[in-house]
Amino acid sequence: xxxxxxxxxxxxxxxCPPQDVTAATLREALEIVxxxxxxxxxxxxxxxxHLRKHVTAFIDSTPINDRVxxxxxxxxxxxxxxxxxxxxx
Amino acid sequence: MxxxxxxxxxxxxxxxxxxxxxxxxxxxxxxxxxxTMCLKDPRNNFxxxxxxxxxxxxxxxxxxxxxKTWEECGVPKYPEGAVFAGMPGDDGTPTTxxxxxxxxxxLEPGGTDQPNLxxxxxxxxGLFRSNDNGMTWxxxxxxxxxxxxMKWFGGGKDExxxxxxxxxxxxxKHIQLGISCGGVWSTxxxxxxWERLGQGLRAEYMxxxxxxxxxxxxxxRMVRCKSAPxxxxxxxxxxxxxxxxxxxxxxxxxxxxxxxxxxGVAVHPSDPQTAWFVPGKKDEFRYPEExxxxxxxxxxxxxxxxxxxxxxxxDHCYDLVFRxxxxxxxxxxxxxxxxxxxxxxxxxxxxxxxxxxxxxLPPIYVTxxx
Numbered sequence: 001x002x003x004x005x006x007x008x009x010x011x012x013x014x015x016c017p018p019q020d021v022t023a024a025t026l027r028e029a030l031e032i033v034x035x036x037x038x039x040x041x042x043x044x045x046x047x048x049x050h051l052r053k054h055v056t057a058f059i060d061s062t063p064i065n066d067r068v069x070x071x072x073x074x075x076x077x078x079x080x081x082x083x084x085x086x087x088x089x
Numbered sequence: 090m091x092x093x094x095x096x097x098x099x100x101x102x103x104x105x106x107x108x109x110x111x112x113x114x115x116x117x118x119x120x121x122x123x124x125t126m127c128l129k130d131p132r133n134n135f136x137x138x139x140x141x142x143x144x145x146x147x148x149x150x151x152x153x154x155x156x157k158t159w160e161e162c163g164v165p166k167y168p169e170g171a172v173f174a175g176m177p178g179d180d181g182t183p184t185t186x187x188x189x190x191x192x193x194x195x196l197e198p199g200g201t202d203q204p205n206l207x208x209x210x211x212x213x214x215g216l217f218r219s220n221d222n223g224m225t226w227x228x229x230x231x232x233x234x235x236x237x238x239m240k241w242f243g244g245g246k247d248e249x250x251x252x253x254x255x256x257x258x259x260x261x262k263h264i265q266l267g268i269s270c271g272g273v274w275s276t277x278x279x280x281x282x283w284e285r286l287g288q289g290l291r292a293e294y295m296x297x298x299x300x301x302x303x304x305x306x307x308x309x310r311m312v313r314c315k316s317a318p319x320x321x322x323x324x325x326x327x328x329x330x331x332x333x334x335x336x337x338x339x340x341x342x343x344x345x346x347x348x349x350x351x352x353g354v355a356v357h358p359s360d361p362q363t364a365w366f367v368p369g370k371k372d373e374f375r376y377p378e379e380x381x382x383x384x385x386x387x388x389x390x391x392x393x394x395x396x397x398x399x400x401x402x403x404d405h406c407y408d409l410v411f412r413x414x415x416x417x418x419x420x421x422x423x424x425x426x427x428x429x430x431x432x433x434x435x436x437x438x439x440x441x442x443x444x445x446x447x448x449x450l451p452p453i454y455v456t457x458x459x
Contacts, residue, residue: 009144010145012121012122013142013145013148039161042145042146042148042164043142043145043146044145046146046189046190047164047165047166047167047189047190048167048169048187048189050189052144052145052146054143054144055144055145084144084145085144088143088144
């Protein structure tokens, strides 16, 4: 059961504490998070449901591969990080 | 007479308030965030702020209490699979790019008979309407699905966008859009059907045979005279144009010193012959000619122009004024403009003289009397 962490920069806009989820993919994990925090969706994903250009995601220490479908496996992960990229500021 | 000005900047929304004849910064909202568009709706006093966050995208907030509290609204969404025109492929075949919401470039209220209606012009080219003061949005599919939209291309931004929405005060179903780059579009039925206008607009950046193609025009900003709505002005990429027949035909106004290049234009609310511009050195340089900040004003429909310098810096000034950062109030006496380097200048005598705000603000995208 990974714990999802969010960049502290998001705290300027909305609350999003770390959350433990049971999910197979990053998409599933985020959908669980969004159920309780629907505003967070548009901060991390664009209107097409893709990871925003200047948001990055790591599963443990590995950057994700699929920024479109968010199909990366999180089932055995301990930590998932949603971070702001250094670009885009 | 307006006693408040909203200023959207790279680092927040500043509200200026007039004390006697001086303007002062009264408050700052969203400090640190880019506020690229703002609006105070005169029909219901809702205030709106568009945040274009570098990491987290476009956000819309509104306030019903002059900014004491804000609530986040919805933002326009492009439908799944939506595309806009890309550059032709290696073999010359047309290509497309996926469309997703980049920016609300302009936000305007509907007519007084449409109390909850807001219009949003966006990048990459969608026009959206909200029937609930910004909480939810719907794409105007009649324009988006028009095959001629695929001729639009990026101008000031990499992707095409709607920067001007001119609702006719005589008939709120009648609206004209300025699109960069896509020319002037008009509807007479609140967006059910559309017509491309703009005869006489000239694009010198196109091949000669396409210079007058109405689909290729890069008007930087289009404004309509409130009391004489058939009169519109455009500050175009390569010149100044005016129309006296509801945007159907345009006359180019040439030989305006120091330059006809610029982004903003303001027209007097009760005198369609009077308009103001803040020119820059065209177009690959984009700073005031010779480092001297000048407002140009015509009072005779463009036959002659004054170069106004009173109160404006005339030595090593490199302030450029973006398309939404020059405004006139409902009296025609008060004007404001803000610059890319954070300068604010106001006038209370129709632009005869200008006073600089002593504060240097962050880079300014938009100024609005409210």
